[in-house]
Amino acid sequence: MHRILFVCLGNICRSPTAEAVTRAKAPHLALDSAGTAGYHIGNPPYGPMQSAARPRGYDLSGLRARQFSPNDFNSFDMIVAMDADNLRDIEAQRPAGNTTPVTIFTPDGAPVPDPYYTRDFDGCLDLIEDCADRLIAGLSRTDDATR
Numbered sequence: 087m088h089r090i091l092f093v094c095l096g097n098i099c100r101s102p103t104a105e106a107v108t109r110a111k112a113p114h115l116a117l118d119s120a121g122t123a124g125y126h127i128g129n130p131p132y133g134p135m136q137s138a139a140r141p142r143g144y145d146l147s148g149l150r151a152r153q154f155s156p157n158d159f160n161s162f163d164m165i166v167a168m169d170a171d172n173l174r175d176i177e178a179q180r181p182a183g184n185t186t187p188v189t190i191f192t193p194d195g196a197p198v199p200d201p202y203y204t205r206d207f208d209g210c211l212d213l214i215e216d217c218a219d220r221l222i223a224g225l226s227r228t229d230d231a232t233r
């Protein structure tokens with residue numbers, strides 16, 4: 087249950103950050119990220135996002151954007167969207183019969199605000215660090231229950 091795909095719109099701000107932060111906290115998980123849009127395919131994470139993440143110990147420089155694909159439903163155990171628009175765009179591509187859970191990263195389903203527009207890169211990192219802790223805690227509770 088530990089292959090997790092983080093998805094946002096562009097795959098250059100929120101989802102690569104969610105991937106790197108969660109990886110730093112839980113290196114045993116198999117993590118990736120993607121964007122519902124193809125605008126930035128092949129690009130590294132957005133410069134200001136990298137600059138905000140680096141002093142916290144997260145190196146985003148090696149990541150490259152890719153677009154979400156319906157095949158991702160078969161390659162991951164869980165898909166984690168950054169907002170309700172992402173969730174809707176992901177669900178619209180679900181293959182018939184597939185049951186992979188798609189959730190929103192925040193515990194209450196509120197959006198992770200897009201710092202590409204808000205310019206609040208540090209606030210985005212604060213929220214992503216908190217959501218990553220909660221996601222990891224939820225996974226270990228599930229592991230305990232199924233052990």
Ligand code: 4NP
Pocket residue numbers: 094095096097098099100101121125200201202
């Ligand atoms: P992200 O932010 O979805 O967190 O990667 C965005 C980055 C770029 C664009 C949209 C959202 N864009 O339209 O170029």
